[in-house]
Amino acid sequence: MISLHQLRCFLATLEHGSFTAAAGVLGYAQPSISEQVRLLEQGLDTTLFRRVGRGLVPTEAARALAPHAAAALAAVAEAGRAVASVRELLTGTVRFGMFRTARFYLTADLVADVLHQHPGVRLELVGQNSAEVLEHLRKGRLEAAVIALPVEDENMVVTPVLRDELVYVSADPSRLHARVTPAALAAAQLVLPDASWRETDTTRRQLAQAVQRTGHSLRPRIEVEDTETALDIAARGLADTVTWRGVLHALGDRLPAGLAWAPLRPAMYETFAVVHRQGELSPASRVVVDLVMARMRGLDRAMRAEPA
Amino acid sequence: MISLHQLRCFLATLEHGSFTAAAGVLGYAQPSISEQVRLLEQGLDTTLFRRVGRGLVPTEAARALAPHAAAALAAVAEAGRAVASVRELLTGTVRFGMFRTARFYLTADLVADVLHQHPGVRLELVGQNSAEVLEHLRKGRLEAAVIALPVEDENMVVTPVLRDELVYVSADPSRLHARVTPAALAAAQLVLPDASWRETDTTRRQLAQAVQRTGHSLRPRIEVEDTETALDIAARGLADTVTWRGVLHALGDRLPAGLAWAPLRPAMYETFAVVHRQGELSPASRVVVDLVMARMRGLDRAMRAEPA
DNA sequence: CGAAATCAAAGGTTTCTCCTGTGGAAGCCG
DNA sequence: CGGCTTCCACAGGAGAAACCTTTGATTTCG
Numbered sequence: 001m002i003s004l005h006q007l008r009c010f011l012a013t014l015e016h017g018s019f020t021a022a023a024g025v026l027g028y029a030q031p032s033i034s035e036q037v038r039l040l041e042q043g044l045d046t047t048l049f050r051r052v053g054r055g056l057v058p059t060e061a062a063r064a065l066a067p068h069a070a071a072a073l074a075a076v077a078e079a080g081r082a083v084a085s086v087r088e089l090l091t092g093t094v095r096f097g098m099f100r101t102a103r104f105y106l107t108a109d110l111v112a113d114v115l116h117q118h119p120g121v122r123l124e125l126v127g128q129n130s131a132e133v134l135e136h137l138r139k140g141r142l143e144a145a146v147i148a149l150p151v152e153d154e155n156m157v158v159t160p161v162l163r164d165e166l167v168y169v170s171a172d173p174s175r176l177h178a179r180v181t182p183a184a185l186a187a188a189q190l191v192l193p194d195a196s197w198r199e200t201d202t203t204r205r206q207l208a209q210a211v212q213r214t215g216h217s218l219r220p221r222i223e224v225e226d227t228e229t230a231l232d233i234a235a236r237g238l239a240d241t242v243t244w245r246g247v248l249h250a251l252g253d254r255l256p257a258g259l260a261w262a263p264l265r266p267a268m269y270e271t272f273a274v275v276h277r278q279g280e281l282s283p284a285s286r287v288v289v290d291l292v293m294a295r296m297r298g299l300d301r302a303m304r305a306e307p308a
Numbered sequence: 309m310i311s312l313h314q315l316r317c318f319l320a321t322l323e324h325g326s327f328t329a330a331a332g333v334l335g336y337a338q339p340s341i342s343e344q345v346r347l348l349e350q351g352l353d354t355t356l357f358r359r360v361g362r363g364l365v366p367t368e369a370a371r372a373l374a375p376h377a378a379a380a381l382a383a384v385a386e387a388g389r390a391v392a393s394v395r396e397l398l399t400g401t402v403r404f405g406m407f408r409t410a411r412f413y414l415t416a417d418l419v420a421d422v423l424h425q426h427p428g429v430r431l432e433l434v435g436q437n438s439a440e441v442l443e444h445l446r447k448g449r450l451e452a453a454v455i456a457l458p459v460e461d462e463n464m465v466v467t468p469v470l471r472d473e474l475v476y477v478s479a480d481p482s483r484l485h486a487r488v489t490p491a492a493l494a495a496a497q498l499v500l501p502d503a504s505w506r507e508t509d510t511t512r513r514q515l516a517q518a519v520q521r522t523g524h525s526l527r528p529r530i531e532v533e534d535t536e537t538a539l540d541i542a543a544r545g546l547a548d549t550v551t552w553r554g555v556l557h558a559l560g561d562r563l564p565a566g567l568a569w570a571p572l573r574p575a576m577y578e579t580f581a582v583v584h585r586q587g588e589l590s591p592a593s594r595v596v597v598d599l600v601m602a603r604m605r606g607l608d609r610a611m612r613a614e615p616a
Numbered sequence: 617c618g619a620a621a622t623c624a625a626a627g628g629t630t631t632c633t634c635c636t637g638t639g640g641a642a643g644c645c646g
Numbered sequence: 647c648g649g650c651t652t653c654c655a656c657a658g659g660a661g662a663a664a665c666c667t668t669t670g671a672t673t674t675c676g
Contacts, residue, residue: 001313002312002384002387002388003311003312003313004310004311004312004380005309005311005633007384007387018652018653018654019653019654020652020653020654028634028635029634029635029636030653030654030655031634031635031636031654031655031656031657032633032634032635034654034655034656035633035634036633038655039632044388044391044392045392045395046391046392046394046395047588047590050448050451050585051654051655052447052448052585052642053448053641053642053643053653053654054641054642054643054652054653054654055448055642055643055653055654056653056654057447057448057449059590060394060400060401060402060403060590060592061391061394061395061400063401064390064391064393064394064399064400065387065390065391068383068384068386068387068390069383069387071383071386071387072312072380072383072384072387074383075376075377075379075380075382075383076310076315076376076380078376078379079310079315079373079376079377079379079380080310080352082372082373082376083352083354083369083372083373084352084354085372086354086368086369086372087353087354087369091372092368092369092371092372093368093371094368095368139360139361139365140358140360140361140363140365141365143358277360280355282355282367282368284368313664326621326622326623327622327623328621328622328623336664336665336666337665337666337667338622338623338624339623339624339625339665339666339667340664340665340666342623342624342625343663343664343665344664346624347663359623359624361622361623361672361673361674362621362622362623362672362673362674363622363623363673363674364622364623
């Protein structure tokens with residue numbers, strides 16, 4: 001079978017006109033080059049050089065072979081460069097998983113960071129919900145992600161980076177005067193996000209459990225997918241909603257007008273963590289993981305410092 | 309160092325999603341594929357597949373590598389086809405040497421034969437003079453040729469194919485009545501071809517020797533390169549010339565008007581032979597050699613049958 | 617929980633690669 | 647023309663690579 005090494009020896013021989021010269025250039029002994037070219041001739045079932053006197057004369061077949069041999073070697077070299085380019089994070093795609101609401105916490109800033117540090121890379125930030133993302137992680141389709149705890153998988157490395165507090169949001173200030181207890185939640189007319197993931201979503205389950213302990217059940221009047229949609233509906237006074245302080249913090253001025261919020265009593269927290277499989281993390285993911293950690297921890301500090 | 313085999317294994321693995329499947333397709337055991345991919349990863353200093361559970365997940369680097377790996381394999385396959393195409397005489401260039409005057413004997417017919425049998429090939433018919441062509445043969449720049457004897461080189465295979473007779477050509481019938489002896493040649497006003505090769509040309513040397521034996525020397529009044537030019541000059545009555553009967557035979561109607569010819573006395577002959585180095589002849593040259601032999605021998609028979 | 621499938625690792629055999637050393641042929645030059 | 651150099655071919659042997667079989671560990675699926 002024909003090999004790259006044979007092609008290299010052949011091209012060097014063709015270029016320099018003799019086995020001896022080719023051997024000198026390639027750093028081998030002359031019989032090695034001679035043998036490789038002979039093997040190539042055998043593999044191609046063709047004479048590539050006429051051995052005439054003490055010299056070599058390339059045949060027509062050699063002239064036909066040369067450009068293709070060069071092309072093959074060039075393709076391999078290019079392959080090496082392409083891989084190196086990915087390895088050095090000059091090109092390629094980085095995929096990172098996140099629960100959908102994470103975009104309030106870091107998407108735009110994270111993208112800015114990555115694009116700035118690595119101008120050539122593509123970035124894919126995928127994921128709807130923490131449970132779905134965790135499944136992708138387990139199947140290997142994602143290397144790393146930021147999701148809400150808990151993560152019960154001993155093969156995963158879990159690094160908590162931000163603790164956020166659930167808050168009750170309403171357009172009606174009167175509903176925020178009293179302590180928002182689980183019983184109050186059960187009685188309220190609510191709009192909740194993550195309609196498609198209500199069975200597995202950790203926040204939903206936390207809320208549901210708290211309400212259930214009062215003997216009631218959590219029956220939101222309205223279900224939507226987006227947190228933003230839920231807030232819009234709340235701003236219209238159609239229902240109240242529950243979200244994370246961090247979302248309000250991140251929205252700032254862009255929070256729909258007329259909304260106010262109050263903490264739950266007892267307080268309920270959600271912890272977000274960067275999660276990845278045990279073992280080596282690719283350089284690309286490492287970069288994104290580090291950036292996410294820095295951003296999220298910065299947010300964590302900012303929110304802890306902020307008055308409630 | 310990265311090898312084609314590794315690329316093959318890698319692509320099969322990528323395509324079929326597992327080492328086991330790739331091994332099945334390629335006809336190897338699973339650990340062999342596994343090892344080759346590991347070597348490739350080592351050679352590229354990159355992880356190509358994440359080993360997750362019992363499956364493999366290609367990395368970004370693998371996706372970057374794949375097209376270049378395919379390109380390298382394609383180039384090698386193309387190289388094989390290109391060489392085969394030359395070997396099968398579908399494409400490529402066939403070089404064949406001949407003394408210049410051979411074009412009177414066979415060039416157009418030979419080209420027709422080759423192009424008809426091998427529509428894709430290029431044909432190079434090179435050579436000025438038998439001595440020059442022989443030198444090319446010795447240096448390996450030509451594989452085979454048809455030239456005038458003698459060829460004193462034991463490394464060459466010499467196959468005589470045509471014996472031709474030297475004839476005296478003149479526009480003046482009176483000069484053809486007497487026997488054209490060497491002495492007559494010495495006295496004649498001659499135009500001779502092969503000006504550049506007068507030192508080595510075999511016909512010249514034959515003529516010169518014959519004349520010299522009479523105590524004179526051969527001093528042509530005019531020297532030109534082309535036989536056709538010499539004949540044109542002879543037709544204008546400016547000088548007489550000497551050429552081969554085969555040339556007149558081949559020219560037929562196209563012989564310049566007014567020329568007549570007579571044999572030399574004693575007769576002088578020139579023998580043409582197909583000559584090539586000992587050992588294997590490439591299929592391409594073999595084809596041309598065979599065609600030339602057939603054509604030349606046909607001419608030989610035709611001329612021997614023709615009355616002088 | 618058992619069965620099937622998959623990758624990884626170990627051990628051993630065969631093949632390939634490459635070297636050194638040698639011989640022979642061809643060209644070069646005094 | 648004879649010696650010198652240069653080049654290719656060949657042989658033998660050491661080391662590396664390729665490949666196989668067997669085994670083990672893990673995961674998935676019924």
